[in-house]
């Protein structure tokens with residue numbers, strides 16, 4: 048029966064909702080009139096996830112009655128819990144208690160989101176009971192909605208689930224999402240929805256748009272449609288910086304820059320399989336190369352260049368070359384190291400770079416950093432605005448992504464992947480392991496360095512702290528969370544790592560906690576990352592799988608041997 | 620099948636030597652895995668290496684390929700001394716391997732695995748060779764875009780063999796091609812190996828399945844704890860009373 052798990056998941060859902068709302072669930076509060084509706088949808092999704100999980104654990108199909116009972120139960124328990132909490136806080140606020148000195152997020156607006164009241168009404172304590180009743184009604188319908196949708200999902204077999212995911216409805220829904228978010232973002236930014244203070248909520252929508260584009264592009268596999276939607280998305284992306292305000296564009300350009308860095312690391316880690324923990328060093332080298340050769344205050348510019356720094360475009364070239372060289376120089380000593388040792392040694396490289404930047408005061412400015420890094424200019428036009436940087440970053444991202452896609456399908460790309468999977472067998476294909484690794488390091492480092500130039504000009508002033516271990520770990524995490532080996536994954540990872548912290552800024556104190564929770568959840572639920580590389584087999588129809596009797600016989604034996612196979616052929 | 624074999628046998632005696640291992644000793648640290656191994660393989664021959672578990676069969680192949688370089692002795696491949704060369708150089712000379720347990724690049728598609736096999740080639744007959752392989756292994760063609768790791772064991776074996784053949788090897792090394800295969804399929808695999816051999820590829824095959832291997836090979840060596848204890852033509856080995864004993868000794 049669905050009653051016991053229903054109760055359990057109701058309590059869990061309540062916990063999640065309580066946790067998120069105390070953190071200051073920014074979505075409902077700032078979405079201009081859509082707050083309560085968004086909350087209802089969020090609730091429905093929560094119920095949906097609970098029910099699907101219930102089905103997975105129960106390993107059987109739920110009848111409609113069971114699904115609805117379960118859904119309503121979850122909704123009722125969690126809703127009752129939330130109503131109690133919200134009611135309590137509403138009462139306290141009405142009584143004039145400063146709840147937000149303890150729970151920073153619990154403001155009258157927060158209560159209002161749940162009860163559908165205005166700030167004034169909450170403060171006056173107007174008809175809180177009716178409001179909560181309305182809230183309960185919303186939750187119940189959400190629970191019902193979740194249950195009904197889940198009924199569509201709670202088929203007995205994975206194949207049916209697969210069918211559902213692959214249904215035309217889902218297909219078009221996925222394709223529609225980018226357009227929905229885009230229009231929503233536009234309407235919100237232009238004030239059409241009547242909301243004020245839309246910076247954060249707009250950013251949320253912009254991030255959702257980017258995510259939806261990534262997901263949609265993966266979904267559309269038909270070449271012609273891909274082209275059509277691809278062009279549509281490109282046009283939308285080109286117009287994107289025109290919609291946003293400065294804050295949104297600043298965050299978006301950071302996302303794009305970190306995507307470029309992530310793609311570089313993805314080559315080293317995702318393709319070539321080398322865990323490089325000091326990768327931020329290459330980003331730093333690019334940023335400093337440009338900073339030191341361009342800033343009018345820099346030691347080099349003053350002493351060797353007669354006060355005239357290089358331009359942004361020259362900076363890109365210099366950084367690419369210096370980055371690639373650095374990649375090779377750092378790469379040579381670690382050619383023979385694998386696994387754990389590689390990680391430790393590269394960690395050391397990152398730290399050394401950081402310490403050099405910090406301590407070579409005379410050249411690098413030490414902790415004082417490099418200041419007044421000039422903006423890019425084109426034909427005398429200053430391209431230093433958040434919007435222009437966003438354009439530059441998007442162009443850079445497009446170029447780097449394109450190069451990576453081409454590389455991945457080339458000889459060198461295949462040798463990276465082969466090497467990652469099995470160095471010994473890769474060597475028997477005739478791959479030169481050393482060269483292959485060095486090429487990966489050089490290209491990955493050059494990408495990071497080029498991104499560093501853009502980052503330097505975006506920041507105007509750079510400091511060693513921008514390139515500390517923490518950033519290295521952020522970039523590593525974004526690649527892993529996004530999905531090793533996939534470009535869409537990296538971009539999504541960048542959205543999560545560069546965008547989410549800005550979105551959660553309101554919940555400053557809880558940010559790290561929320562993030563930690565997210566990471567742990569991710570690692571458990573989706574260890575392959577959010578958008579891992581697509582499997583080739585998706586191209587193959589299931590009906591295409593013929594199997595003979597003999598194939599069935601030894602399929603089982605095969606697994607045993609595979610697990611026993613390792614260890615037989617160590618070279619060093 | 621039988622005719623073609625005796626045919627080959629007659630002609631091959633005169634042919635040039637593809638691989639000659641002379642007094643080869645290979646060590647893993649202090650452990651001596653191979654002791655004074657002498658092996659000779661002529662062009663177009665199919666030679667099999669038999670022996671029990673841990674007798675050093677795989678080590679012999681690794682030694683030829685330079686993964687486990689010999690400490691003593693010489694290896695000559697088509698007139699070039701290779702015992703001090705690196706794996707990639709030896710592979711460049713035209714040796715390719717079907718590894719023990721297949722070891723495909725599991726996350727790549729079958730097609731990409733085949734392309735990896737042809738990694739060192741840049742002639743324009745790669746496509747044609749691939750088509751030819753598809754006639755030997757129709758199933759590989761069917762699975763061309765599947766992720767290699769998801770293939771069944773037998774399919775993986777076919778892909779592993781195709782991958783090695785894509786290099787157009789002058790010497791094809793095979794480590795236990797019949798391992799883990801259902802008995803009916805072992806026959807299929809050996810038939811295909813026979814076909815490959817008849818097409819002129821020189822083959823050096825490690826096998827546990829002595830009867831099967833000797834039924835298609837021209838020549839055989841029997842290895843026991845790193846030493847060659849028996850060698851000779853396939854017929855001679857098949858009828859040798861010691862053979863069974865030596866072979867069963869380590870099992």
Ligand SMILES: Nc1ncnc2c1ncn2[C@@H]1O[C@H](COP(=O)(O)OP(=O)(O)OP(=O)(O)O)[C@@H](O)[C@H]1O
Pocket residue numbers: 615616617647650652670671672673674675676677678679719827
């Ligand atoms: N990398 C290694 N380091 C140390 N010892 C090794 C190594 N590889 C193999 N050996 C040892 O060398 C001996 C020969 O191993 P090898 O793999 O050549 O056996 P094999 O004849 O192929 O056996 P099987 O039929 O079981 O595959 C074994 O005792 C094995 O433990």
Ligand SMILES: [Mg+2]
Pocket residue numbers: 676677678719794
């Ligand atoms: Mg072996």
